[in-house]
Every structure is written in structure tokens, then in C-alpha cells.
Amino acid sequence: MRKRRILHVLAFVILILPAAAQAAPAVLATIKPVHSLVAGVMEGVGQPELLIGGGLSEHSYALKPSDAARIAAARVVFWIGPDLETTLSGPLANLAGGARVVALENAPGLRRLFARPGGLWEGKSPASGPINPHVWLDPKNAIAMTRAIAAALSAADPADAARYSANARSQIARLTALDQQLARLLAPVHGRPFIVFHDAYPYFDTRYGLRAIGAVTVEPDRPVGPRRVAQLRDALKSGKAVCIFREPQFAPALIMALADGTTARVGVLDPLGADLPPGPGLYPALMEQMARALVQCLGQRAP
Numbered sequence: 001m002r003k004r005r006i007l008h009v010l011a012f013v014i015l016i017l018p019a020a021a022q023a024a025p026a027v028l029a030t031i032k033p034v035h036s037l038v039a040g041v042m043e044g045v046g047q048p049e050l051l052i053g054g055g056l057s058e059h060s061y062a063l064k065p066s067d068a069a070r071i072a073a074a075r076v077v078f079w080i081g082p083d084l085e086t087t088l089s090g091p092l093a094n095l096a097g098g099a100r101v102v103a104l105e106n107a108p109g110l111r112r113l114f115a116r117p118g119g120l121w122e123g124k125s126p127a128s129g130p131i132n133p134h135v136w137l138d139p140k141n142a143i144a145m146t147r148a149i150a151a152a153l154s155a156a157d158p159a160d161a162a163r164y165s166a167n168a169r170s171q172i173a174r175l176t177a178l179d180q181q182l183a184r185l186l187a188p189v190h191g192r193p194f195i196v197f198h199d200a201y202p203y204f205d206t207r208y209g210l211r212a213i214g215a216v217t218v219e220p221d222r223p224v225g226p227r228r229v230a231q232l233r234d235a236l237k238s239g240k241a242v243c244i245f246r247e248p249q250f251a252p253a254l255i256m257a258l259a260d261g262t263t264a265r266v267g268v269l270d271p272l273g274a275d276l277p278p279g280p281g282l283y284p285a286l287m288e289q290m291a292r293a294l295v296q297c298l299g300q301r302a303p
């Protein structure tokens, strides 16, 4: 009897040991939306770390010594790429020695758009030059990113490959449903003209037929010249744009000054999900929050 029980215990230990002994690889993601998509693919295996959290801007992030240590300890690092987290190019090349560094702006099947200048856009979008790095703001791109994330994680951690690919499949189904939901939500504000703070939204706009007609700035941390300020104010005054959007990462003074004395409304767009809790649910929440902010500000009701 006793022997049998020991055998049972032994069998149990042998069955669970392989799973328990395999620790999830140390995974680091740069910005919250990337972290969210990675967290979804890693569910049940482990949790990725977030490098650039809180209210930090994706453009002006400066590496802290503690972050350098986290990069050095990671086995897989996911970032958008040198077009977005520009200041990380050097540290990722130098610190992440043995790590797999995955630039999601290069994910197979991801759609890329070219960067536009700041101010009011007249005429067509450019057909060459640097790319606009806000690639995650299109659920179809998030699907391409999910596939690339699952492939990289499976290569780094083959023991959990089946889990990663099952998670990726359910995440892709959720993103497909999200895309349809956003299209329905945004249909009433097709073609309503607005101005954004920085040009983070062409992926969202082209996917859902929205009409941003200009951006206050291309590089959010550089001052805006008086000519552009006058040009944007004219657009708001004449009703060429019905709404101007600020972003929680940046002080609202300039946006408020632009809108002051015009009939334009001021809304908030947050391309990073600064106030949302990190995790698999952040990405859909961020996209829905953006859609609702657009619908609310661009809606037909009187100002």
C-alpha cells in the first residue's frame, strides 16, 4: 500500500516537474500598447516587463541606469523600432547582448505609412521618406505584430510554443472583433475635419475613414513656430476643423490657446494608454477610448 502511494507521488512529481522547472523567459516591452500585445501572447506562461510606463512620451524617453539593467537581463526585447524609440537604438545594440531584439515596425504583413510634415496638410500624403512609427494604432497591424511576437517567443522558448500560438490565435480573434466594433462606432464621424497635437494617428484615420487635416507638431518636444500657430488658429476660426485634440503626455497650454475664441472643441487623444492599467486588456481599451473621444468631440451636436 505504502509503496503504491509513493509511486503515485513520484508519478505526479514527474508529470508536473517539466512544466514547473521551465521558467518563462525574461521578456521586456518598451511602450504600453506593445506590452499589452506581448502580455496577451504570454498569458499562462509569464508576464512581460514594461520599460516606458506612466506619462512618459514615446519620443523623448531617456534611459535610466535601472532600465539599462533591465535591458541587459532580458532574453527577448520587443520595441516598435528606431523610428519611434529612437533613443533606445544604442542601448539595445550595446546592452541586449544575448537577447533577441524584435523591432515590430518590421513585422511581416504590417502596413507602414510615410511621415508627414507638421502644420496643415494640403494635397497627398508623401510616398517616400521616413515612416510614421505609430504603427500599432491599426488593429490589422496589431494582428501582424501578434504573429511576430508569437514567432519570436516560440523561438526563444520552444517548450511553450503551443501556448504562444494558441494565445496568438485568440488574440487575433479579439482584434478582428475590435476592428469591426471600431468601424461601427466611428461611422457617424467619417470625414469630419479635426486637428491633432502630434501626427500619431494616420493609421487609425486611414483604417476608419477619419479626416485629420493637420498636426500641431511632428516632434512633440520641439517648440512650434509662430507661422504654424497662426495657420492652425485660422483653420479653427474659419471652422475648417471642428475639433482639436490634446494629449495627456503634454501640457495643454498651446492647444487651449489655439482653440480660445473659436468654436472648435477640445478633445483628448491618448495613443499610449497613459492612464490605463497595463496588461492584455490595455490595447483594446486604448483603441476604444480613442474612438469614443473622436465620436464625442466630432459629433454633430452644437458646441
Ligand SMILES: [Zn+2]
Pocket: 058, 059, 134, 198, 199, 200
Ligand atoms: Zn508619437
